[in-house]
Amino acid sequence: MSNTRVLPLLEPVGAEAVAPCCPPLTERPFTAEEAETAARMFKALGDPVRLRLFSAVASHEGGEACVCDISDVGVSQPTVSHHLKKLKDAGLLTSERRGTWVYYRVEPSVLAAMGRLLTIAPAAS
Numbered sequence: 001m002s003n004t005r006v007l008p009l010l011e012p013v014g015a016e017a018v019a020p021c022c023p024p025l026t027e028r029p030f031t032a033e034e035a036e037t038a039a040r041m042f043k044a045l046g047d048p049v050r051l052r053l054f055s056a057v058a059s060h061e062g063g064e065a066c067v068c069d070i071s072d073v074g075v076s077q078p079t080v081s082h083h084l085k086k087l088k089d090a091g092l093l094t095s096e097r098r099g100t101w102v103y104y105r106v107e108p109s110v111l112a113a114m115g116r117l118l119t120i121a122p123a124a125s
Contacts, residue, residue: 027121038117044090049073050083054092057104064105 022034030038045051056070057063071080084104087093093104 024121
């Protein structure tokens with residue numbers, strides 16, 4: 001078991017609804033914890049190989065991809081595994097081992113939270 005602490009992007013609100021970790025960037029300044037969470041996410045996506053892997057998983061049919069289907073990103077297999085671990089540690093991917101292969105997925109709520117973070121906050125009434 002890893003000692004890595006995953007900062008949550010989302011806090012469960014109900015069966016379907018999720019609340020993003022942070023308010024839209026334009027709503028108000030982040031708290032220290034919100035900034036830490038968002039920075040970890042953006043840092044993980046700040047590497048071109050990780051961004052390609054994340055995109056490959058997110059756009060794969062069913063939103064899930066076997067590592068065997070996404071490892072052609074111009075780096076060695078151990079490097080692919082390293083980058084996938086960084087994405088998992090940031091809370092952007094989940095994985096499941098099936099036999100000899102590991103399948104990765106982006107939870108729809110993660111994409112929704114990322115989208116909310118980058119939207120313009122609604123004007124106050």
